[in-house]
Amino acid sequence: MxxxxxxxxxxxxxxxxxxxxxxxxxxxxxxxxxxxxxxxxxxxxGGTSDRRRSGRPCSAVTKSNADVIRKRIKRSPQQSIRKMANDLNISEGSGHYAEYTKMISAGVKWRNYSTPLLYM
Incomplete structure (x- = not known):
């Protein structure tokens, strides 16, 4: 926007x-x-604010859902995103996306933990 x-x-x-x-x-x-x-x-x-935009409103990846997911992960890190998303009535992909965007905005750095290739 x-x-x-x-x-x-x-x-x-x-x-x-x-x-x-x-x-x-x-x-x-x-x-x-x-x-x-x-x-x-x-x-x-009669004002200076933008007009309402057309299109499907965002209902799954909201700040409140991202906050709920973040708090649940802090409380019990073993609980899966799938279970949390099911409890919030959002898709699993939206749950992963909500947590990912929340972590990015918090400044979390992602590291690649894959096994390094060995060269001979």
């Missing part, structure tokens, strides 16, 4: 103060098209 432009609120404030598009572009050093899109969005919705 594309993040909202950080100067969007400033653009709208200047627009409401009566500044023309070219003046806002010069003042904030932003592209003309960015100003035009922000003003158009403001006129259509």
């Amino acid at each position: 594309v993040a909202a432009h950080p100067k969007r609120q400033s653009i709208i404030d200047l627009h409401c103060a009566g500044f023309a598009t070219k003046d806002i572009v010069k003042t904030l050093s932003v592209p003309r098209r960015t100003v035009q899109r922000a003003v158009k969005l403001f006129k259509e919705t």
